[in-house]
Amino acid sequence: MFEEMKELTKKLVAIPSINGSSGEAAIADFIYGYVSGMPYFQRHRQDVFTQALPKDQLGRKNVFALLRGTKGNSKNTLIFHGHMDTVGVEDLGTLKEFAFDCDRLAEEMKKLPQTEEVRRDLESGEYLFGRGASDMKSGDAVFLVLLKHLSAHPEELDGNILFMFNPVEENHHTGMITGLEILKQFQEKEGLQYLFAVNNDYICPLYAGDSKRYIYTGTMGKILPCMYVLGKETHVGQCYEGVNAVNLASRIVQAIDLNADLCDAYDGELALPPVALKLRDLKPWYNVQTAREAFAYFSYMIEDGETADILHRLRDLSQHILDDMIACQQEQLQTYSQAAGIPYKPPAFEGKVYLFEELMALAAERELVHIEQNLAELAVRGRENHDDARDIALAAVQELCRQLQLSGPAVVLFIAPPYLPHNTLHRDKPDEALLMKGLERIAGDMSAQTGETFEVLHFFPSLSDSSYLKIDDSPASVAALTHNFPVHEQLFPLPMDMIRQLSIPGINYGCYGKDAHKRTERLYMPYSFGILPELILKTIYTYLA
Incomplete structure (x- = not known):
């Protein structure tokens, strides 16, 4: 043969x-x-x-x-x-x-x-x-x-x-x-x-x-954690008065990409670390304004970890990076002020990292009753236009932030397609x-x-169709996933009950x-x-x- x-x-x-x-x-x-x-x-x-x-x-x-x-x-x-x-x-x-x-x-x-x-x-x-x-x-x-x-x-x-x-x-x-x-x-x-x-x-x-x-x-699972980075724009002539979303996003990527401390593990086997797959600012054209928005996402391999634990760990790390960047920027402003012979007056920046589910809860508190329908309709239009699924999820997060009037500096952590369950x-x-x-x-x-x-x-160390034959993710882990996965029913509907019933x-x-x-x-x-x-x-x- x-x-x-x-x-x-x-x-x-x-x-x-x-x-x-x-x-x-x-x-x-x-x-x-x-x-x-x-x-x-x-x-x-x-x-x-x-x-x-x-x-x-x-x-x-x-x-x-x-x-x-x-x-x-x-x-x-x-x-x-x-x-x-x-x-x-x-x-x-x-x-x-x-x-x-x-x-x-x-x-x-x-x-x-x-x-x-x-x-x-x-x-x-x-x-x-x-x-x-x-x-x-x-x-x-x-x-x-x-x-x-x-x-x-x-x-x-x-x-x-x-x-x-x-x-x-x-x-x-x-x-x-x-x-x-x-x-x-x-x-x-x-x-x-x-x-x-x-x-x-x-x-x-x-x-x-x-x-x-x-x-x-069995095979590795995977989620795609995404970061919508919202800075505070300013003119390059007043560069210390803003927070550059590109700078913040790049620091977050540097902290997460290939970070072996973030590897998941099970029964003596170690998953590969998260890998950055995308980093870009969202300016549609050139000007001398610093970037207000940036976008990054990562491939995150899972063997046994809970989605909520992974997201909280990424949020805490990103919050540390955000706080550290603001402190470093103020140190640079102080150095510049001394060299230029001008008074040192640091801007009062306070930044926060949110999970998507936290913003949805905030929308409910503010009685934005149509927000879920609005985001779903946005996703349907994006699918009809054959937009990339990651960009549709991002657009949903941007619209949510717009309706909440969220200002930077801030980071929104959410999940986008594809999602692969882990099993063994x-x-x-x-x-x-x-x-x-x-x-x-x-x-x-x-x-x-x-x-x-x-x-x-x-675990097969790469991604595989076998992920969809059996699911070992706990119900709590799946719930954390869906709560932080914008418009997932429109972007990546999965027959979870069928997978659990088949369990092959x-x-x-x-x-x-x-x-x-x-x-x-x-x-x-x-x-x-x-x-x-x-x-x-x-x-x-x-x-x-």
Whole structure:
């Protein structure tokens, strides 16, 4: 199957399914055609189908294929899923025209200076280069080829395998979220009993020199904390009379970005620190007035933390930064006044950091009875205009501040899309502990069989569609999230009850690669097309034989 998986990966890479492009629909059509052509699905056409994403202008869709085992009457079902989209290709620079041609890209990369490691991998012949080769079209290819071979012998399976291929994973995860309805329908109408799901998203070294192959029993959660920074504008000729929102926002970003003290943790595993993804002022044009407003947001990975605790910690840190900036500015004014020989008269600035829910409570106290409706209507208009979801949430916060007549200096801390629940297997829950032991046994057997070193960990370290199969966030944590998430019903509605009802453990195996989302993205083929398929088959026959 090695060559078959390799060639199919190349064909999938050749379809430029960049997130937010029509290529996402094109690759879904290709996969649907590939599965539909299998003899099994020629005989069972009702079991391969697509599901359109609602109101999607690009025509994106999920692809489902249900392989029904005939060895017995078991309703036990495994889910195999993967995403079909990729990030863009701007990072490849002059090589971006070759991004979707694995062989040509490798040849062109050989002509350019590379690090010693990349050069070695290029010349080894064991790596496949290309956008999506690692993340994660190779994983889809492995599933598809296995489906082809498994569907030739359904009599070997006592149970079912549901294959699901989703678009829109690289930002809002709309494919998986939409697909939950199909999972629920199969469960209710056909009695499918989901044992667990396996995602084939890429795995990679966790540190320099790491050669382990990881199996993850869950996935990180994520929130997107946002800071609306409201300064006090002034002319540059009276610069000490104001508070520059850009200065304040940049100080907050510096304090939070990559701050290891803010890392969440669970059972000996440490999440990565928050990462700044956006920082900009909100001046629409040039003038000599200091910035009154600025905007920043962060990716914040969660393993077990409570949303309220995280928000309060960020608020306290931001309040410290705000107070410190005002004090530093007054010190600078004193230094300037002494040097200029003028009286020192510091402005009386007092700043405060608010949570969004605190401002909504203040609006209720002031009887702004239509505020929620006004913000919802604002969000609907923003969606109709195809505005960025983060900007719509920001606009809602700005409108709330306007109606409250909030003056700076101030910071409003709120949450914007996307939100990803965290989940994993817990040893104090009998069913989950039993599955954990089963996976550890499979990993041990594979280590003995192949000589590879496998390790089972709790959390897939990147973001994953698996977040929406099971939710470990507490009700209190979800409540804190929604209370601080402006217009969340319009921007990012989640079927929370359905996720809790399904509660499908989300495992990640994954092809092995390096440098996903980088110009040197590449897939290690000996493991991905040789050992990984055996790992998946061993899992299938352990639970469905």
